[in-house]
Amino acid sequence: MRYLVFIFSLLIFSSCGTMDKVDRKVRRQDFYNRFSKTELRASSGWKMGDDILILRKNKTFRYYSKVLGIANSGYYSGSYKKFNDSISFSFFENHKPSLFIKSDTLVFDTKxxxxxxRNSKTELMNSNYLVVYDKDENKAAHNNEYN
Structure with a gap:
């Protein structure tokens, strides 16, 4: 009986830690881009984890969520174009997170x-946003909570 409980617990634990099929497909497609150097990092903290955006020098990006600091719960990637005060994103197979539902463009702002x-189609006061890391820092000093 103890073995059945152990096996059942193991199956439940492993199923909670696996990515969705679409996330695995996007991550597999993004494999070789992971070796490019980071150009910009931004993150947004929420009650149970963080959303993290990494822009790479080869004009690709990775956006993912960490739950409780360890488990990845989403994986998005593609290419981007940087303009003066905004960044336009093109997602692999149009698989995108909720921050990008209204628009595929993020604008630089201050808060x-x-x-x-922040998303270009929303006001800063009423929107989710990502805090941009300084290049010399490993972690942002400020994490926002979703409104």
């Missing part, structure tokens, strides 16, 4: 003296 990226 409480922090440099942030």
């Amino acid at each position: 409480d003296e922090w440099k942030v990226l």
Whole structure:
């Protein structure tokens, strides 16, 4: 009986840690781009985890979520074009997170003296946003909570 409980617990634990099929497909497609150097990092903290955006020098990006700091819950990638005050994203197979539902463009803005990226179709006061890391820092000093 103990063995059945152990096997059942193991199956439940492993199923919680696996990615969706679409996320696995996007991650597999993005494999070789992972070796490109990082150009910009931004993140947004929420109650159970973080959303992280990484722009690479080869004009590709990765956007993923970490739940409780360990488990990846989503994986999005594609290419981007950087303009003066905005970044336009093109997602692999149009698989995108909720931050990009209204628009595939993020604009640079400031909130409480922090440099942030927000969706171009929303106002900063009523939107989710990503805090941009300084290049010399490993972690952003400020994490926002979703409104």
